[in-house]
Amino acid sequence: MSEFLRSYLTVGLFGALAVLVVGTFLGLSSLVRPTRPQPQKYINYESGVDPVGTGWSQANIRYYVFALLFVMFDVEAVFIFPWATRLEAYGLFGLVEMFIFIFILLLGLLYAWRKGVLRWI
Amino acid sequence: MRTNVFALDPLFLDDVGFEEVGIVLLKVVVAFVMLLVSVMLMVWFERKFISDMQNRIGPNVAGPFGILQTFADGIKLFFKEDLIPERSDRFVFKLAPYLSLVPAFLVFVIVPIGGDFGEDGDGTVTWFGHETFLQVADAPVGVLFFLAMSSLAVYGVMLAGWSSGSKYPLLGSVRASAQMVSYEAALGLSLAAVILKTGSLSSHDIALAQTGGIVNWNVLATGIVPFVIFLIAGTAELNRPPFDLVEAEQELVGGFHTEYSSLRFALFFLAEFMNTVTMSAIIVTLFFGGPAGPTYAGPAWLWGMFWFMLKLLVFLGVFVWFRATLPRLRYDQLMDLGWKILIPLSLGWFLFVAALEIGDNRGWSRVVVAIVSGAALALGALLMSAAISASRRQRLDEQAESDSPVGAR
Numbered sequence: 001m002s003e004f005l006r007s008y009l010t011v012g013l014f015g016a017l018a019v020l021v022v023g024t025f026l027g028l029s030s031l032v033r034p035t036r037p038q039p040q041k042y043i044n045y046e047s048g049v050d051p052v053g054t055g056w057s058q059a060n061i062r063y064y065v066f067a068l069l070f071v072m073f074d075v076e077a078v079f080i081f082p083w084a085t086r087l088e089a090y091g092l093f094g095l096v097e098m099f100i101f102i103f104i105l106l107l108g109l110l111y112a113w114r115k116g117v118l119r120w121i
Numbered sequence: 122m123r124t125n126v127f128a129l130d131p132l133f134l135d136d137v138g139f140e141e142v143g144i145v146l147l148k149v150v151v152a153f154v155m156l157l158v159s160v161m162l163m164v165w166f167e168r169k170f171i172s173d174m175q176n177r178i179g180p181n182v183a184g185p186f187g188i189l190q191t192f193a194d195g196i197k198l199f200f201k202e203d204l205i206p207e208r209s210d211r212f213v214f215k216l217a218p219y220l221s222l223v224p225a226f227l228v229f230v231i232v233p234i235g236g237d238f239g240e241d242g243d244g245t246v247t248w249f250g251h252e253t254f255l256q257v258a259d260a261p262v263g264v265l266f267f268l269a270m271s272s273l274a275v276y277g278v279m280l281a282g283w284s285s286g287s288k289y290p291l292l293g294s295v296r297a298s299a300q301m302v303s304y305e306a307a308l309g310l311s312l313a314a315v316i317l318k319t320g321s322l323s324s325h326d327i328a329l330a331q332t333g334g335i336v337n338w339n340v341l342a343t344g345i346v347p348f349v350i351f352l353i354a355g356t357a358e359l360n361r362p363p364f365d366l367v368e369a370e371q372e373l374v375g376g377f378h379t380e381y382s383s384l385r386f387a388l389f390f391l392a393e394f395m396n397t398v399t400m401s402a403i404i405v406t407l408f409f410g411g412p413a414g415p416t417y418a419g420p421a422w423l424w425g426m427f428w429f430m431l432k433l434l435v436f437l438g439v440f441v442w443f444r445a446t447l448p449r450l451r452y453d454q455l456m457d458l459g460w461k462i463l464i465p466l467s468l469g470w471f472l473f474v475a476a477l478e479i480g481d482n483r484g485w486s487r488v489v490v491a492i493v494s495g496a497a498l499a500l501g502a503l504l505m506s507a508a509i510s511a512s513r514r515q516r517l518d519e520q521a522e523s524d525s526p527v528g529a530r
Contacts, residue, residue, distance in 0.1 A: 044287035120453035
């Protein structure tokens with residue numbers, strides 16, 4: 001087996017062990033812990049009063065906009081990382097390209113800023 | 122008969138001996154136990170250290186200096202009744218602790234915890250006649266793996282809050298996801314400068330490139346700025362104070378884990394502290410040379426482990442220190458810091474480091490390159506701030522216009 005694949009196999013093994021340990025903890029605990037059901041115990045917490053409406057209330061749209069902006073910068077990182085590892089292969093030309101690339105992306109951020117997306121009220 | 126099925130795939134060409142499997146298993150088990158024990162000690166350390174800073178005694182009953190307090194708490198939670206709210210989404214509610222804890226475990230995989238990183242060491246140790254690294258796996262995309270796992274941790278928080286079917290957890294989880302996502306971007310971009318210096322994404326290569334003295338450590342080699350950005354963004358990513366808006370007790374009760382009880386709560390707690398430990402380990406590896414340090418008598422890999430532990434302890438202390446001294450940010454301040462300062466700054470600094478590096482390779486004068494690229498970046502920053510202030514003026518004008526006739530708002 002190649003070194004490349006072996007390292008990922010080890011990662012998988014580690015993850016499997018983590019899942020196994022968490023599962024074992026929960027399983028063992030379910031054997032020993034008490035269960036004395038009362039209807040009041042299964043009501044959602046709402047600062048001591050009975051909950052009003054459903055728990056799935058509407059969240060502010062701003063959170064969603066931030067997620068969209070994040071996608072933009074994360075994709076940007078995907079383009080930056082390979083270039084950073086092969087800096088010399090592209091030399092000065094690559095540097096100028098990267099300046100232009102990041103400048104355009106910052107324009108995007110600036111647009112969002114101008115539109116008031118980043119302003120939290 | 123192990124060459125039958127996979128024989129056609131070149132990835133499977135080498136043989137796997139019994140010893141290699143043994144070493145892998147040994148590393149996995151040892152790393153796992155080490156991580157769990159260090160998390161237990163970290164919980165104790167945090168409580169004790171913060172007590173000292175607040176003139177309290179802190180845990181002192183269970184074991185010497187209360188060192189077994191975490192263990193006692195864990196056992197207590199183990200025997201508590203587990204409540205799942207009636208309105209929750211039961212499957213996702215049960216799944217969320219796994220999604221939180223497993224990525225926390227997996228990040229530790231890429232951390233080199235020891236090895237000979239002295240003057241002329243290459244970070245390998247020889248066990249049973251096999252050369253190996255003192256890290257669970259050396260994935261070629263180690264840094265990306267770290268970023269991927271810290272992104273996955275958002276799912277645990279988000280789904281835990283959503284599946285509770287309750288208001289406080291939902292608000293907490295939505296806040297948490299927006300915060301983690303915002304700082305994730307700054308975290309990734311500040312790492313770009315480190316990758317630039319090393320030219321590799323493997324954590325072992327990054328640690329190896331920092332051997333031979335403090336000046337080679339990435340914290341100095343990339344300028345201090347990427348490290349500061351990484352530390353701030355990392356603290357926010359961990360949802361630790363001063364960025365703990367996720368579970369701001371005064372506003373959100375417990376945040377996303379309000380409805381969790383007994384062992385399931387303990388698992389979230391464990392994940393949080395495990396993330397703190399692994400984040401410190403990642404900071405040490407990427408910016409402070411990992412196990413690099415002078416070696417004296419005795420096996421060199423043990424010295425590497427010693428230096429690593431020492432640096433790790435320093436950063437764990439720093440995180441507790443943050444918690445003890447800094448007040449919590451407001452949410453708009455948090456978002457402003459992430460998007461308006463850290464992201465543009467990390468991008469600008471990355472370009473600056475890249476320009477210096479390219480200039481060095483061409484033999485240009487460092488001063489000239491620094492002045493030219495610094496001027497270009499300053500010009501960019503100036504244009505940006507000019508655009509922003511212009512837009513602010515315009516907005517205020519518009520507001521004044523719309524406000525004047527009979528208080529339109």
